[in-house]
Amino acid sequence: MTFTKKRKQRMSILIAVMVIMALLAGCGGGGGSSAQKADGTDDKSQKVQLQFYMLGDAPKDLPAVEAEINKLAEKDLNATVKFNYTTWTDWDQKYKLLLSSGQPIDLIFTADWTQYQAYAKKGAFLPLDDLLPKAAPALQKFVPQEMWDGVKIGGKIYTVPGTYKEYVTNGFVWREDLREKYNLPKPTDIKSYEAYMDGIRQHEPNMKPVSLNSDIKGNLHDRYSELVTKSVGALPYGIGIKYEKPTEVYKYWGSDEQKEELSIYKRWADKGFIPKNVLNVKDTLQDQVTSGKAASIFGDNPTRFNDMVIKLKASHPDWKLDYYPFPLTTGFATPVHPIHNGFAIPKSSPNPARALAFYEKLVTDKRYNLLTQYGIEGKNYEVKDGYYQMIGTGSTNGFSREGMNSWAWRNPEYMLFDSGFDRVKKIFAELDKIQKPDVFTGFAEDYTTYQAEKAALEQVEKQYLYPLQAGLIDNVDQGLQTFLQKANQAGLEKIQTEYTKQWEAYVKEKNIK
Amino acid sequence: MAIKEDVYTRIFQILSYAVIIIASIACLLPFLLIISASLTSNESIIRDGYHFIPQEFSLEGYRTVFTFPEEVLRAYGVTIFTTVVGTTLGLFLMTMAGYVLARKDFKYRNAFSFYIYFTTLFGGGLVPWYIMLTKYLGLLDTYTVLIFPGLMTPFLIILMKNFIRSSMPEELFESAKIDGAGDFKIYYRIVLPLSTPGIATVGLFLALAYWNDWFSSSLFINDPHKYQLQYYLYNVINSMQFIAQMGAGTGVSLSNDMPTESTKMAMAIVVTGPILLLYPFIQRYFVKGLTIGAVKG
Numbered sequence: 001m002t003f004t005k006k007r008k009q010r011m012s013i014l015i016a017v018m019v020i021m022a023l024l025a026g027c028g029g030g031g032g033s034s035a036q037k038a039d040g041t042d043d044k045s046q047k048v049q050l051q052f053y054m055l056g057d058a059p060k061d062l063p064a065v066e067a068e069i070n071k072l073a074e075k076d077l078n079a080t081v082k083f084n085y086t087t088w089t090d091w092d093q094k095y096k097l098l099l100s101s102g103q104p105i106d107l108i109f110t111a112d113w114t115q116y117q118a119y120a121k122k123g124a125f126l127p128l129d130d131l132l133p134k135a136a137p138a139l140q141k142f143v144p145q146e147m148w149d150g151v152k153i154g155g156k157i158y159t160v161p162g163t164y165k166e167y168v169t170n171g172f173v174w175r176e177d178l179r180e181k182y183n184l185p186k187p188t189d190i191k192s193y194e195a196y197m198d199g200i201r202q203h204e205p206n207m208k209p210v211s212l213n214s215d216i217k218g219n220l221h222d223r224y225s226e227l228v229t230k231s232v233g234a235l236p237y238g239i240g241i242k243y244e245k246p247t248e249v250y251k252y253w254g255s256d257e258q259k260e261e262l263s264i265y266k267r268w269a270d271k272g273f274i275p276k277n278v279l280n281v282k283d284t285l286q287d288q289v290t291s292g293k294a295a296s297i298f299g300d301n302p303t304r305f306n307d308m309v310i311k312l313k314a315s316h317p318d319w320k321l322d323y324y325p326f327p328l329t330t331g332f333a334t335p336v337h338p339i340h341n342g343f344a345i346p347k348s349s350p351n352p353a354r355a356l357a358f359y360e361k362l363v364t365d366k367r368y369n370l371l372t373q374y375g376i377e378g379k380n381y382e383v384k385d386g387y388y389q390m391i392g393t394g395s396t397n398g399f400s401r402e403g404m405n406s407w408a409w410r411n412p413e414y415m416l417f418d419s420g421f422d423r424v425k426k427i428f429a430e431l432d433k434i435q436k437p438d439v440f441t442g443f444a445e446d447y448t449t450y451q452a453e454k455a456a457l458e459q460v461e462k463q464y465l466y467p468l469q470a471g472l473i474d475n476v477d478q479g480l481q482t483f484l485q486k487a488n489q490a491g492l493e494k495i496q497t498e499y500t501k502q503w504e505a506y507v508k509e510k511n512i513k
Numbered sequence: 514m515a516i517k518e519d520v521y522t523r524i525f526q527i528l529s530y531a532v533i534i535i536a537s538i539a540c541l542l543p544f545l546l547i548i549s550a551s552l553t554s555n556e557s558i559i560r561d562g563y564h565f566i567p568q569e570f571s572l573e574g575y576r577t578v579f580t581f582p583e584e585v586l587r588a589y590g591v592t593i594f595t596t597v598v599g600t601t602l603g604l605f606l607m608t609m610a611g612y613v614l615a616r617k618d619f620k621y622r623n624a625f626s627f628y629i630y631f632t633t634l635f636g637g638g639l640v641p642w643y644i645m646l647t648k649y650l651g652l653l654d655t656y657t658v659l660i661f662p663g664l665m666t667p668f669l670i671i672l673m674k675n676f677i678r679s680s681m682p683e684e685l686f687e688s689a690k691i692d693g694a695g696d697f698k699i700y701y702r703i704v705l706p707l708s709t710p711g712i713a714t715v716g717l718f719l720a721l722a723y724w725n726d727w728f729s730s731s732l733f734i735n736d737p738h739k740y741q742l743q744y745y746l747y748n749v750i751n752s753m754q755f756i757a758q759m760g761a762g763t764g765v766s767l768s769n770d771m772p773t774e775s776t777k778m779a780m781a782i783v784v785t786g787p788i789l790l791l792y793p794f795i796q797r798y799f800v801k802g803l804t805i806g807a808v809k810g
Contacts, residue, residue, distance in 0.1 A: 057752060058737050060581065084735040089744075089751040094732065101644045103653070283559050287773075291559040315556070396580060 047074075048351045050081040050358055053098060053108040056405040058085040061375055061398030068371055076361060079354050083404070099124045102348045106355035109408060110159045110342045116151075117339065117444030120158040125344040126352055127156040135353040136360035150338040153444060160359060161338035164410040167431050168340075169333050170226055170299030171325035173308070177318070178204065178295055186322075187296070189329050190228065190264065197273050200295045209273045211294035213281040216469045217461075223299030224261055227326045232440045237457065237495050238487070241503070243332070246440065246512050249500045253492075254484050262468055262476045269471025278470050290315065299326065302427040310420045325427060333431035337441035341408040363409045370414060373406050375399030381416075388416035443506045450498050453491030460486045551575065551778035558774040574779030585783055587738055588745035591659070595741065596723040599660040603719045604712060606664055611673030611711075612704050617683055626674070633667045643732060658733040659741060663722055669715050676711035677704060724788075746784045750777050 059065075062083060070080040086094045095114060098105060110116040110125075119125060132140040139160065140148075147161045172187040174196060179185075184199035185192045197209035212219045222234040229252075232241045238253030252258055268274050275281070286304065288294040290311050300308075305323045312319050327333035343359055345352045361368045374381045374388060380399040382389050390397055401418065402410075417425070447454050464483035473479035484492075542565075550563050554571035561568050578585065610629075614622050636642075652658035681704065689699045705712070730744035740748070 057748070060584075085737070086735075087731075087748050087752075089748045090731055097640065097643050097732065100640060101647055103647055283774075287559050291556040293560045 044078050044354075046078070048079050048354055050079055050106040050351060050355050051104055052081050052083045053105050054083060054085050054405055055088070055091050055095070055109050055114070056085060057087050058083065059375075059399045059403035061380060062404065064379075065371055065375060065399060065404070068376065069368060072365075072367060072371075073358060073361070077354060077357055079351075079358060081358060099346055104348055104350050105346045106349045106351055107343050107359060108346055109405075110339075110344045111408075112337065112339045112441050116159060116342065116344070117153055117442065118446065120153040120156075120344070121444045121446065124346060125158040126347055126349060127158060128160070128345065128356070129157050131345075131352060131356055132157070135356040138364050139356070139360035142364055147338040150439075150442060151342060153442070159339070159342035159344040160356075160363075160408075162341035162408045162410055163363075164341075164407075164412050164415065165335050165428075166303065167325075167327075167333055167335055167428055168301040168303070169325060169327050169431065170223055170301060171305070171323050171327075171427075172296065172298070173289065173300050173305050173321060173323055174296040175289075176320040176322035179322070180320075186324065188324055190224075193296075193298070194268070196296065197268070198271070201272060204295065207292070208275065208288065208294040209296060210268075211285040211288040211297045212274060212278050213283055213285060213288075214279050216278060216466050219285065220265060220298065221261070221469055223326075224264075226299065227329065228261070229257055230330050233438075236445075237454075237492065237499055239496060239499055239503075243334075243436075247504070247507050249503055251496065253487065254480065259476065259480065262471075262480065265469055265471040266473075266476050267471070274471050276472070279466060279472075289321075292316070292319075302424045306420060306424045309423065310418070313420075323427065325431060327431055327434055331434060332436040333434050334436055334438035335431075337438045339441050341410075343408050359409070363411055366414050369409065369411050370416075372404055373402055373410065373414075374416060375403060383416060385419075386416075387419040389418075439510060439512055442510065443503065445499065445502060447495075447498075450491065450495045453495050456490035457487060457492060457495060460490045547778050547781055551775055551782050553775055555773035555775045571775065574773070574775035574777075575783070577773075577776045578779045578783055584737075585745070585780070588740050588742040588784075589787070591656070591739060592724060592742035595656065595659045595726070596720055599663055599723040600716055600720045602660065603664045603666075603669075604716050607666070607670050607673050607715060607719075608677075608705065608708065608712060609700065610665065610670045611677050612700050614670070614674040615677040615681070616686065626671075629667045629670055646733065653733055654735050654739065655733075656739065659726070659729050659739075660723075662729065663719070663726070666719070666722075669718060673708075673711055673715055677708055680711075681707055742784055746780060749780055 066081070066083055073079050073081055086098075092114070095108075098108065099119060110119070143161060143163055147163065148157055151157060151159050151161050172193060174187055178200060179196065182199050182203045184196045187193035187196045200207060200209040218234075225231045225234070229240065230243050231252075232243050232246060235241060235252075238251060238258075240250045240252030240255065240257070242248065265274065283293075285294075285297050285300065286308050289297060290308055302323065302325065305321070309321050312321060325333070345355055349355055362372060363369065370377070375397075376399070377383070379391065380397055380403075381391060381401070388401055390400060401416075460483070464479070464486050467473050468476065468479045468483060545565060546563055549565050549567050550558055551574050552570060552572065553564070553567040554569040554573060557567070557569035557571075613619055614626055614629075616622065637645075646658060646662065647653045650661075652661065685703065686699055689703055694702065725743055726741060727744035727747050730739070730741045731747075734740060734744075
């Protein structure tokens with residue numbers, strides 16, 4: 001009996017221990033302790049750990065870089081930082097959860113494509129106007145005032161914009177060696193591009209004249225509207241707004257302009273430029289060109305064009321690529337809007353002042369900046385004649401150039417470039433001459449009132465518009481009619497009126513004419 | 514008569530063999546395609562598409578995967594760890610819960626049963642669940658979060674409860690009690706040994722759920738060292754898709770070397786390979802557990 005009793009006791013102790021362990025394990029994760037004094041100023045004598053959130057995948061050597069940064073930050077700010085990454089898988093869902101769950105996050109990446117405007121409007125971020133002069137005066141001075149103005153949502157600053165000026169405008173990318181060989185025209189507009197593709201089709205029948213994949217709207221329509229209709233960015237819901245006349249909102253779907261666009265795709269499909277299975281192609285546009293499957297891209301940005309050139313230099317040195325930026329045809333180029341890259345402090349941050357002070361260091365202090373942009377000198381990279389040089393190759397080096405996805409805190413004064421980047425700089429210099437500001441990205445669409453219609457319309461677009469844009473429908477007019485009819489059933493009218501209303505309010509608020 | 518029966522048996526046999534052969538071909542072919550693609554050079558995949566026989570043989574994919582083999586191995590380790598610990602702990606908790614709920618002299622068993630059953634009908638939704646685990650339990654970036662949420666699956670508890678109730682008569686507990694056994698001893702010495710088929714079934718479900726889990730990693734893990742195998746693989750394959758989606762409009766230049774098609778396939782082989790090799794050896798236990806469970810339960 002005593003034996004069983006002992007055993008019983010042992011068992012109950014075991015269970016108790018297990019339960020306690022499960023509970024303790026839960027408490028292990030460090031909570032964010034706040035060093036903020038009651039009057040709102042930062043108590044620097046209290047050590048804090050900042051939670052830093054980035055998109056994408058962490059580079060392999062991140063722990064080493066983080067350790068180096070922490071050494072510096074501990075001395076300067078009595079703080080350490082933890083770099084967290086979301087990965088690219090379902091990042092938008094995670095981003096939403098991070099901001100809506102009230103987790104202690106001190107700094108988080110923002111961009112127009114992560115819907116900075118919408119989140120700022122909904123109050124996910126902390127307004128920085130009062131905090132900046134107190135916590136990060138040097139940063140406030142470093143970023144030009146017009147950029148601070150550019151990121152304002154509802155009159156308040158919610159993000160620290162990146163100051164590096166770049167163009168992500170599109171341009172034709174084509175195989176120059178083939179063009180020379182068959183004496184084809186240089187693509188500068190739709191007509192000459194079509195002639196180039198005709199030539200490729202004729203002389204290289206096994207090659208695709210243009211690289212396309214299932215994202216047909218992005219591959220064709222968005223590029224087309226940048227080159228031909230000169231619209232304000234990629235507009236949704238068949239809305240048309242021209243850069244020159246931003247106050248005039250018109251219906252692009254169903255217009256003569258669109259009919260012409262669709263008839264071009266139809267012709268391209270008939271000529272065999274657009275493959276029948278295009279809606280199932282998953283390869284990236286760039287891969288198709290670098291592997292020799294396709295002979296051109298209908299629009300890519302200068303930086304990515306340059307990446308392709310570098311890639312080809314290693315695998316196919318005898319191939320040549322060339323580039324013609326759309327802005328040279330349209331007559332104006334818009335550098336990226338300050339919203340495009342930035343860092344915000346979420347409402348839930350326990351240490352906003354320290355976070356901002358740390359971010360100031362990251363941008364303005366050369367040691368911090370170089371470490372987080374290029375890794376550890378001598379281990380990850382070296383500087384040769386002022387150019388960046390990676391040590392080893394992309395697969396052996398644990399921290400490639402901007403490996404932390406550190407686009408937001410690039411500092412033009414400290415930036416190191418690959419020698420091949422001179423090509424991009426040359427394009428940028430050309431575009432600088434015809435630059436016009438992008439004042440429209442600050443627009444924050446609020447689709448709460450037409451969320452259901454929006455979802456329905458997206459389905460209709462996929463089903464009826466994509467095939468039209470891929471030139472798969474024999475009768476374009478009839479196909480367009482069917483699409484418009486279905487779109488109207490999905491609630492197009494309501495979406496367009498709402499969107500137009502919001503747009504007009506925005507243009508009025510920002511005094512854009 | 515006998516001859517006629519033989520003909521039918523034959524037809525049946527031919528038919529069933531045909532069905533099984535077709536089914537296994539349907540299962541094997543995609544896998545062959547992956548193996549072949551993992552041995553093809555990346556350029557050839559993009560140019561010529563997938564083929565059953567590599568058009569351009571290359572080991573580049575495997576070379577890339579094994580530049581940093583510790584990543585794959587670590588992901589393997591995490592998955593094995595969560596599967597073993599999760600299944601053991603989960604089995605312990607669920608058999609206990611099943612046993613308690615099966616005991617007729619437990620006063621609140623209906624209330625508890627209903628409470629457990631209720632959660633299968635109505636869930637709190639993703640956001641509250643996320644907030645609960647990260648904010649109140651502070652489980653972000655811990656191994657616990659990979660194990661903890663799966664420990665008590667309502668469906669499996671109900672299954673266990675029904676199994677215990679139907680296979681063990683109430684009198685058994687009573688007589689054990691008369692012989693001087695406590696509740697825990699009854700559970701430990703009588704219920705557990707008698708419910709092995711149930712344990713095998715529930716254990717298999719649990720182990721599969723842990724092995725295939727990627728969602729918990731996706732939501733709660735920031736540290737790449739703690740990724741589960743499935744998520745690791747999923748993430749590698751998805752990064753590429755993201756780049757394709759974002760298009761040129763964003764100007765995000767990702768300097769990290771993106772996994773190429775052949776690397777992705779090689780990764781799939783490396784990740785699934787070992788368990789495939791292991792499976793034939795442990796398969797008989799699965800079959801045994803399930804058939805006993807089916808016959809007895």
